[in-house]
Amino acid sequence: MRMTRLLRTSAAAQVVASLLLASTSTLAGSAQVTGQNKSSNPDDNVTTFKVTRQLVVETVTVKDKSGKTVPGLTAKDFTVTEDGVAQQISFCEHQQLPTDVTPLPKPTNEDIKLFYKLGRTQIAPEPTGELKYKDRRLITLYFDMTAMPPSDQLRAELAAEKFIREQMTSADLVSIWRYAGGSVDTLQDFTADRNRLLSIVETLVIGEGQGQVGTSSSDDSAPDTGAAFGQDDAEFNIFTTNRQLAALQTAVEQLGRLSEKKQFIYFASGLNLNGLDNQAQLHATEDAAIRAGVSFWPIDARGLVAYGAMGDATQGSPGGQSMYSGRGANNFASNFQRSQDTLYSLAADTGGKALLDNNDLTRGIVDAQKAVGDYYILGYYTSNTKLDGKFRKIKVTVGQPQEAKLDYRQGYFAGKEWGKFNTADKERQLEDALMQQDPWTDLTVALELNYFQLNRAEYFVPVMIKIPASELVFAKKHGADHALIDFVGEIKDEYGGTTVGNIRDHIDAPLKNLTEEEIAGHPLEYSSGYTILPGKYSIKVLARDDQTGHIGTFQSSFVIPNLNKETTRIPTSSVVLSSERKAYADAVVNVAKQKDIQKQAAVNPLVQNGLQIIPSVTRVFSRSKPLTVFLQAYEAPLLASAEAPAGAAPPTSAPAAKPSGSAAPAAAASATPQTHPLIGFVTFYRDNKKVLETQPQEVSPLPNTRLVTTPLNFSIDLHQLDPGKYNCQVTVLDPTGAKASFWQTEIMLVQ
Numbered sequence: 001m002r003m004t005r006l007l008r009t010s011a012a013a014q015v016v017a018s019l020l021l022a023s024t025s026t027l028a029g030s031a032q033v034t035g036q037n038k039s040s041n042p043d044d045n046v047t048t049f050k051v052t053r054q055l056v057v058e059t060v061t062v063k064d065k066s067g068k069t070v071p072g073l074t075a076k077d078f079t080v081t082e083d084g085v086a087q088q089i090s091f092c093e094h095q096q097l098p099t100d101v102t103p104l105p106k107p108t109n110e111d112i113k114l115f116y117k118l119g120r121t122q123i124a125p126e127p128t129g130e131l132k133y134k135d136r137r138l139i140t141l142y143f144d145m146t147a148m149p150p151s152d153q154l155r156a157e158l159a160a161e162k163f164i165r166e167q168m169t170s171a172d173l174v175s176i177w178r179y180a181g182g183s184v185d186t187l188q189d190f191t192a193d194r195n196r197l198l199s200i201v202e203t204l205v206i207g208e209g210q211g212q213v214g215t216s217s218s219d220d221s222a223p224d225t226g227a228a229f230g231q232d233d234a235e236f237n238i239f240t241t242n243r244q245l246a247a248l249q250t251a252v253e254q255l256g257r258l259s260e261k262k263q264f265i266y267f268a269s270g271l272n273l274n275g276l277d278n279q280a281q282l283h284a285t286e287d288a289a290i291r292a293g294v295s296f297w298p299i300d301a302r303g304l305v306a307y308g309a310m311g312d313a314t315q316g317s318p319g320g321q322s323m324y325s326g327r328g329a330n331n332f333a334s335n336f337q338r339s340q341d342t343l344y345s346l347a348a349d350t351g352g353k354a355l356l357d358n359n360d361l362t363r364g365i366v367d368a369q370k371a372v373g374d375y376y377i378l379g380y381y382t383s384n385t386k387l388d389g390k391f392r393k394i395k396v397t398v399g400q401p402q403e404a405k406l407d408y409r410q411g412y413f414a415g416k417e418w419g420k421f422n423t424a425d426k427e428r429q430l431e432d433a434l435m436q437q438d439p440w441t442d443l444t445v446a447l448e449l450n451y452f453q454l455n456r457a458e459y460f461v462p463v464m465i466k467i468p469a470s471e472l473v474f475a476k477k478h479g480a481d482h483a484l485i486d487f488v489g490e491i492k493d494e495y496g497g498t499t500v501g502n503i504r505d506h507i508d509a510p511l512k513n514l515t516e517e518e519i520a521g522h523p524l525e526y527s528s529g530y531t532i533l534p535g536k537y538s539i540k541v542l543a544r545d546d547q548t549g550h551i552g553t554f555q556s557s558f559v560i561p562n563l564n565k566e567t568t569r570i571p572t573s574s575v576v577l578s579s580e581r582k583a584y585a586d587a588v589v590n591v592a593k594q595k596d597i598q599k600q601a602a603v604n605p606l607v608q609n610g611l612q613i614i615p616s617v618t619r620v621f622s623r624s625k626p627l628t629v630f631l632q633a634y635e636a637p638l639l640a641s642a643e644a645p646a647g648a649a650p651p652t653s654a655p656a657a658k659p660s661g662s663a664a665p666a667a668a669a670s671a672t673p674q675t676h677p678l679i680g681f682v683t684f685y686r687d688n689k690k691v692l693e694t695q696p697q698e699v700s701p702l703p704n705t706r707l708v709t710t711p712l713n714f715s716i717d718l719h720q721l722d723p724g725k726y727n728c729q730v731t732v733l734d735p736t737g738a739k740a741s742f743w744q745t746e747i748m749l750v751q
Helices: 148-166 194-202 232-257 280-294 327-349 362-370 425-436 469-477 516-520 591-603 662-672
Strands: 014-021 034-036 055-063 076-082 085-087 091-095 137-142 172-179 184-191 261-266 294-300 373-381 389-398 406-407 411-413 448-449 458-468 482-493 499-510 524-532 534-544 551-560 577-582 611-615 618-623 628-637 677-684 691-693 696-698 708-716 724-734 741-748
Touching: 055 076, 055 389, 076 373, 076 741, 137 148, 137 232, 137 362, 148 194, 148 261, 148 362, 148 662, 172 194, 172 232, 184 194, 184 232, 184 677, 232 261, 232 294, 232 425, 232 691, 261 327, 261 362, 280 294, 280 327, 280 411, 280 425, 280 724, 389 406, 411 448, 425 551, 448 482, 448 534, 448 551, 458 482, 458 534, 458 551, 469 499, 482 524, 499 524, 577 591, 577 618, 628 677, 628 724, 677 708, 708 724
Parallel strands: 137 172, 137 261, 261 294, 618 741
Antiparallel strands: 014 524, 034 448, 055 373, 055 406, 076 085, 076 389, 091 373, 172 184, 389 411, 448 458, 458 524, 482 499, 482 534, 534 551, 577 611, 577 628, 628 708, 677 691, 677 696, 677 724, 724 741
8 A cells, every 4th residue: 555545635635715804914933833934025115126137157168179278268359149149248267177187085984974864955156256166176966866776776876986985086076966756955065075975975865765756657568467457657657757857957956056067967767758748847957957057967877787678577577469579578678768868868958978878887977077177157247138038049259269169058048027937837936946945935924733633543734824914915005906826835754755745726815805904904824634644744835926926935844743652641632722713614715625515624623613713823812802722632542451551460361151240341341431521721821920820621522432532622811911922821631540731832912
């Protein structure tokens, strides 16, 4: 059974998106998996003057008739035209990179300090007007774990280790990247520290990313597994290949921050395109590499292979007549050839060279190393300031020597304004932003996540996302009649990086009939729910304003505890604080989803009597509204044998004969849950002094539930408290079991 079936998105996942009345637009953080990003929106009262200038950087190699690089050239010696229009060169820098430098001394194993937890860094941009990596060769080692089986992953890592140990020179700077299916991770920025680089390579996890996606086929060469008919893998490989190419695009766009030449070593066991389905993403990846000055140098980690006509022992044999007619063998060979053709195309279209059918994988890195010699960096501000996304042809000439041979990129695609993005551009922008580690903070996004136990194995996780009213006011001031917001996100298992839940939705909130004052008190809120297992997870959510293209990111880690193992305290859910309830049927905007309202409401603990508790993401409350505190307490069934506490006497063996009298009912009673009421109350502290405490509330468990669930609901009048910060503590007591549970957070009260 696949993990995606075990960790499935709940059928009760709901979307709630509406303009909700809020007491304030002030945002505050709190401790319960809640928070917000920082906004960079300019103040509305500040006059802004916008000037658009595009800096174009070209790397040019100049060689004479004998093939030697020509030194000593200046900006006056070059002429640059763009679409036939002469451009003024702003700077010219000569990079001297000898290719015959003596390798560094080999580090010993004692010199290498292993970092068992891989750190994640970022590619540091160059300061304005400064060439940070002058006279240095930039080499990126990129491991696509999803495109390699474990054996090829090991071979690629050994090749990288050999290069760093034996063939890296003093002119080389190396960075290490990894793609394991979820995000593009920059494990190490460009550095000459070989000990650090070796520690990164040696701690890569063999088998990460599974290394099998995108390699299956649906033709006559596919193995006959004897499984029932279903959707073939080829349908899903279309999206897998797009994600692999999009990950490459994300990486090269980050490298575009640097002006120098970049050699991109791409380790993969081939890359399978699915006809014309992946051509758009392939071209987008190559265009991004050309704009960023990156050359792909793919290395086929399979090396020189001699597969049998029907494959090897790692896969099953195909079935049907194709295995006798030769069609299966031809398809097998064709699939292998196509996987290499993609690597060849990436290299040929970006100025690199693919290493195919060679067991010495290090040779591909050395070829990339030797391909970069002396070159010039030319920079100019284009006279064409239109952001139309069109291709612009560049021509570079040099006065002396006249017979010189120049090597440079022949053109680039201009950037695009948000208003000229098509549907594909918008989707690609969201995919790139989701995979990038850098947060986007143009749009303020706040999020709260809670959990409630559904049964002995699963937990329901409601997610509430809020965009403050100030963002909507900003849109209204600029003439927007609607607030169009795209939401996209992923919930991942932090252990294996498996995606266990997705967020993808579009919200249209009308603003036409509302004044700015009315909008100021109505933030935009969006909620969704998922059913997952206990464990450690991470969530990353992006919200994009379709009117302006502004994106906001929220990212956090969270833990779903296994409450079945809680023995010292009363097992409880997370605590939800709220000041508003809304009719659940009215909250669902999408008409198609209203059919599932009853089914969704039965699963979501926040829906009670047709009303949904709206969690307060910001933990800011008005004294004029009552505060709702909601949580659930759980009591595990006390089975006679399985749940006996440590040190207890073992149960007495039952006699062979059937017990008579009251023996049978007594045995049955010992296997049923022993339920009893719990007592709960809420206390408010300020300056370490108790200022308010509710009356203790006795609550009995819900009847007819296999999981003994006790819901605790408190409605608290806050008018007697002064505005300011308070510590809110929730206490749950079990008088019978002599257990307790405490929860505390900081809140803010306003008028």
